[in-house]
Amino acid sequence: MLPVTAPVDPRTSWALPAPGTMAPVADPEPLVTRVLAPNPSPMTLDGTNTHLVGEPGSGQAVVVDPGPDDPRHLAAVEAALAARDARVVAVLVTHHHGDHAEAALPWGRHFGAPVAAATPAVAGPGGRLLRAGERLQLAGTTLDVVPTPGHTADHLAFRLASGAVLVGDHVLGRGTSVVTHPEGDVLAYLESLRRVHDLGPSALYCGHGPELTTDPGAVLRFYLAHRAYREQQLLDALAAGARTVDELVAVVYADVPQAVRPAAAQSTRATLAKLVTEGRVEPDGDRVRVA
Incomplete structure (x- = not known):
């Protein structure tokens, strides 16, 4: 059995804002x-980050992940648009979760701008479906559509002309992202992490938490190492006699706050699905065991 050693998160040595202290608006x-939505929670961290993207002086901007349909958030976004002297020409959405997508269609109507996403359910009637590898020419700049399935099946990221990547929930400014179950896929998530890493991003602008600018590649390598670490922990717990998801979560996520245990259970189920696919564990009714 391989030793289980927790990888070191490089962000622990960075000068990132403490939880609850992120600036409401930042450039x-x-x-x-970036405009921070007023929806903090254990899962959304300080809140959802809505990003406005556009070439300065173009008079235009793209809204990426409008977030919750909250009048206070809309007012803050409109103030940020006024500061940029920009009007909205498109609304882009990284994935369908409500804390990112709820305001997409209402704001699209409000701003008179098309909505674009990976699925018709998010893009809405008359919306634009985004394709992997597509280059969008909007607001005086370019945004490359990068497929990043794993957290959800429809997840996208957007690479900017500066080299920065808007990563939605693929990577968080603090902690690690959840691979949802059953729609999430750990194998796809790992491939997506490598795909973003290979872009050599100059920065990661996350859907939640602070911007990651010091060494984005190190964060992506940590995410890959963290997934391998959790997988080995699960295998060790199974070898020690744990059989149900609840038993596995109690062992593997013993140091995780109770509020995020349901998310840990989702990632555990998604990782077990990967191990079943690989033939390393076997389902046994509502239980699992090492193959």
């Missing part, structure tokens, strides 16, 4: 303004 680079 991480000239192309981007």
Whole structure:
């Protein structure tokens, strides 16, 4: 059995804002303004990050992940647009979860702008379906559509002309992302992490938590190592006699707050599905065992 050693998160040594102290509005680079939605929670961290993207002076902006349909958030986004002297020309959505997509169609109507996403359910009637590898020419700049399935099946990221990547829930500014079950897929998630890593991003602008600019590649390598670590922990727990998801979560996520245990259970189920696919564990009714 391989030793189970937790990988070191490189962000622990970075000067990131403490939880609950993120600025409500920030300009991480000239192309981007981040507006923090007022929906903090154990799962959304400080709240959902809505990003406005556009070439300065173009008079235009793209809204990426409008987030909750909240009048306070809309007012903050409109103030940020006014500061950029920009009007909205498109609304893009990384994936269908409500904390990212709820406001997409209402705001599309409000701004008179088309909505674009990976699925018709999010893009809505008359919306635009985005294709992997597509290059969008919008707001005086380019956004490359990067497929990043894993957290959800429909997840996308957007690479900016600056080299930064808007990663939605694929990578978080703090902690690690959940691979949802049954729609999430750990094998796809690992491949997506490698895909974003191979882009050599200059920064990661996350759907939740602070911007990651010091060494984005190190964060992506940590995410890959963290998944391998959790997988080995599950195998060790199974070898020690754990059989149900609840038993596995109690062992593997013993140091995780109770509020996020349901998310840990989802990632556990998704990892077990990977191990079943690989023939390393076998289902046994509502239980599992090492093959």
